[in-house]
Amino acid sequence: MIDTMAVFDLDGTLCDGGPLTVSPATVTAIQTLKARQVLPVIATGRSHYEIIDLLHQLDLHTYILANGCYIIHQDELIQDYHFPIDKIEAVIRMAQRNHDDVGFLINRVLRLRE
Numbered sequence: 001m002i003d004t005m006a007v008f009d010l011d012g013t014l015c016d017g018g019p020l021t022v023s024p025a026t027v028t029a030i031q032t033l034k035a036r037q038v039l040p041v042i043a044t045g046r047s048h049y050e051i052i053d054l055l056h057q058l059d060l061h062t063y064i065l066a067n068g069c070y071i072i073h074q075d076e077l078i079q080d081y082h083f084p085i086d087k088i089e090a091v092i093r094m095a096q097r098n099h100d101d102v103g104f105l106i107n108r109v110l111r112l113r114e
Contacts, residue, residue: 005039030058
């Protein structure tokens, strides 16, 4: 039974070899934690599609993504918050009033609104 967890950020912490790259020592350390019944958890501002390969590489099934908007525990969805459309429209209106551009990262595509 797991009663302890270790929570890691990615950039500059777990991924010390570059963007979303882990060293063999890190892979071994994660495996050691799991063998000792410690639940390794990733907590990051990144999105699921950005780290899916890393999750598979480390065989992780519990993670907190998008700054807490998307939470999975043992492959079960706990939270999946979507920014409300009316709030997105309000951001676009404010940007237009201020003559600013705004961008949204949606499913690997950066969409710009000028």
